Amino acid sequence: MSIQEAVNNSVTGDIIIVRPGIYTENVLVNVTGLTIRSESKNGYAQVKPLNESVSTFLITANSTTITGLNITGASKIYDKNAIFAYSDMNNVTGNTIENGSIFLGSHMPDNLKIIFYGEMNNVTGNIIENGSIILGSEISDNLIAENKISSGEGIHISCCGINNTVSGNTISNCSTGISEWDQGADIRNNRITDCDYGIILSMSGSGIDNNTILNCNIGIELRDACDVDIINNTITACAECGIFDKENNGRRRIYNNYFNNTLNVRFVPGEGGSNWNNSLTSGSNIAGGPYIGGNFWAKPDGTGFSQICVDLDRDGIADLPYNIYEDEFDYLPLVSMSSLQNSITPTSNFTASVTNGTAPLVVKFTDLSKNAVVWNWDFDNDGISDSIEQNPVYVYGTQGNYTVNLTASNGLNTSSKLTNITVKKRVSSTWPFVYVTSGLSVFVIDITTGTVITRVKVGCWPEGVAVTPNGKKAYVTNSWDGNVSVIDTATNTVTATVKVGSSDVVVSPDGKKVYVTNRDSNNISVIDTDTNTVTATVPVGNSPSGVAVTADGKKVYVANSGNITTTDDTVSVIDTATNTVTATVHVGNYSSGVAVTADGKKVYVANRGHYVSVIDTTTNTVTGTVDVDNSPDEIVVNPTGTKVYVAGTKKGYAAGTDDGFVSAIDTLNNTITATLDIVGGSPTGLAVTLDGKKVYVANSNISGNGTLSIIDTSKDTVSATVNLEFSPGELATIPDPESISSS
Structure with a gap:
């Protein structure tokens, strides 16, 4: 008999005993409460798929138990399903899976509008070779425990479920030990060895407790995971790092872990935001000391912080805090009670x-x-x-x-x-430093080498940045927080926060006023730079984006980009003496960047719909358009007003590339004189030097890194490309201190 024939002749509560042998079939289990087990319970009953395009076992009925079988996955299915269940309260235990996965998923049968989810299942004690255990989207209340997975893809938990537990599993030689996406599973007591990634958390708020991660490339990778507790784990001998903080989302507590890697924590520049210690409480810590506090920081060569720092009072807590990264500290780092740090003598070099x-x-x-x-x-x-x-x-x-x-x-x-x-003595005529926004920060970059001079933490998702003419202050709009950070450029510290602003920012030529656009409230705010207070609010169009001010400071031009529900495609003209809109000019689709020539006679507007509008400031009418045959976003005018540079994404961006372009426009006749390919990145920021000899382009790419392109304006060619280790946003040049002091 086949297993399927036995199922077809069963009723609820029956036990199907499978004798040793090879069964080549695809089994549909659609009778509630069946148990299908091998007679010998030692894997001598082997089940292989007859149809490689259908799961070997498909469980549609609740309360099914499958145990003791040796099951091969269906090779023509993406996940090579050995068992696929979209029903509830099933037990998959004690099986050996070869070249396949156990998939708990969902299914909507034909002609029905209801979706069936696989929930409250137990997947325990299975041995999986060259396969994985997968929880599909919106799958909840499942237990994945005591399984052994090797040479496959590990355990994958998809988004949007709750109350899943992954406990006591042994995972080795897999691409990823455990990966979790957008939910909060309980991941504890697992042993993960020799994987590319031990644990990956993305958009997830999980509990990571008492796991051992050994000999992986990266122990734990935190993407945009928040509300995560990582405690009591041992992470050792990981080649790249113990924890990789790839994207910040804050609210993470990481304490009482034992790290022993050449690099224990790696950060993407500009990220961070975790708490690295608990409050000091009594209790045995992971290093055997009498207090729970921070983490034990070791290195294989014996030079780790916890192996060196003194503990004069012998309480198992180092006498100094551990500076993990910039302003991230473990204030209660652990040390060994039996160590001899007090006798160690440092050597400076x-x-x-x-x-x-x-x-x-x-x-x-x-x-x-x-x-x-x-x-x-x-x-x-x-x-x-x-x-x-x-x-x-x-x-x-x-x-x-x-x-x-x-x-x-x-x-x-x-x-x-x-x-x-x-x-x-200085010989270069160009001051080689710029401000670049990214993540939670503003970076000071040496444009010639891409070296990060320093990083200034501002708000969440900084967007626009502008520097006062005297170079003493920089103003940064934080799009997520809806505020503006004021930076003292001498010390590169935030000295004030103004609670307005979400998109672009510009400083008046006299340095006395700052104009910021508020995308969500459809207005702009005027900030007094002496007091850093808002002195006026001016209603404009829908979703204001770019903003520019004339050289005489008498007019401000605001590009209103509109949004998905409400289009606008206009530019608002503001009289700065009265802070009122005196004209509204209709331009192109999704107007974004805006720039004014030095003589104040023309305004150029980048419209993402593929062209640039030219406004005559005397009549406030569009007198010309320049088709750039792409999607322009950023725009600047050189100091003499002879050229306009516009940047954006190519048409191919929608097809899966992230290459961009920069076009140079001759303002005399509004024609394109050059178009430059920006390979490997989409322009996010554009700035021209005060002497007009160079244009800097910040480019972000799909991989999460970026570049700075340097354009020689005499030839309109890319003269250099500088790699960045982060994804840049807007940028602004920093004035030359010598030229400021001499002016």
Whole structure:
């Protein structure tokens, strides 16, 4: 008899005993409450699919138990389903799965509008070789426990379900141990070894407790996961890093974990936002100490923070906080109660990327100290600490001879080293630094090398950025928070936050006013730069985007892009003396970027519908259009007003590419004189230098990284491309301090 024949002749509650042998068939289990088990319970009953395009077992009835079978997956199905269940309260236990998956999914039968979901199932004690366990979308209340999975895809949990538990599984040599998307599963007591990724969390708020992750490439990758507790885990010998914080979403607690990797935590520049310790409480921690606090930070070579930092009071908590990344700290790092950190003597040592050159000289310092957990850098040997980063970057802006002093310490003993830096007189006419927005931050970038000089944390999803003419302040709109961060450019710190703004920003030529667009409230706000307060609110069109001000400061032009439900496609003209709209000009589809020529006679508007509108400011009418045959978004005018540069995505973007373009337009006759391909990125920001010799283009790509393209305006060619380790947004040039001081 076939298994299917037995099922067809069964009633609820029957037990089907499968004798040893090879059964080549696809089994539909549509009788409630059946148990299908092997007679020997040792896998001698083998089930192989007759039709490789249909799951070997399809379970549509509730309360089915399948146990003790050796099942091969159907190879022509994407997930090679050995068992597919879209019913409830089933038990799949003690089976051996070869080249296939156990899939708990959903199904909508023909002619029915109801969807059946596989929920409240137990998948336990199975051995899976070259396969996976998959929970489909909106699947809840399932237990995945004590399974052994090797040489396959691990355990995948799709979005939108709740109350799933993944516990006690052993996963090895898989592409991913456990991946979870947009739900909150309980992932605990699993052992994951030799996988590319131990655990991936994306848009997820899970509990990760008491797992062991060993010999993976990345232990845990946090994408945009929030509300995550990662506690009591052991993550060791991972080649790239223990935890990769790839995308910030905050509200994560990571404590009482044992890390022992060459790099324990890796961040994408601009991300972060986790809490790395619990409040100090009594209880045995993961390193055997008497208090629960932070994490144990080790390295295989014995130079980890927890292996070096002193613990003079012998409470198992290091006497110093651990600076994980920029302003991220573990304030209660654990140490071993049996360690001998107090007797360790540090040795200070470092290298400089360059020791002489012309101003401004960018120097990257690389720490080579031994047995150190604290670094104090004095870049000009004046006795004042300039940085506590382990590997800082510093810019010497003026010529001179400087002495760098690094003092390294383990919290008790110290060691110092000196190196001389010679900076010659500046010869370049271009100040090579820009502000670039991304994620939660504004980066100061050396445009020639892509080196991140420093990072300023602002609000969530900063978009527009503008610098005052005197170079002393930068204003950044945070689109998610709906506010503006004010940066002191001398210290690169946020000194004020103004509760308006969501899109673009521009500073008046006299530096006294800032105009910011408010996309959701259909208006712009006027900020006084002396007090950083809002002095006026001006209603404009629907979804204002780009904003520009004339050189005399008398008019502001606002591009109203509209949205999916309400189109607009206009430009509002504002009289700055009265803060009122004096004209509305109809332009093209989805107007975005806007720029004004230096003489104030023309306004150029980038319309995503594929062309640029030209407005005569005397009559406030459109006098011409330039078809760029793509989707323009960003736009700037050079200082002399002879050229307009417009950037955006190519037509092919919708077909799956992210390549962009920049077109140069001659303002004399409004014709395109050059179109440049921006390969491997879509332009997100555009800026022209004060001398007009270069145009900088910030490009973001699908991979999450980006580039800066440098355009030589004398030839209108891309003269250089600089790689970035983050996805950039808008950018703004930083004024040359020498030109400001001499003006």
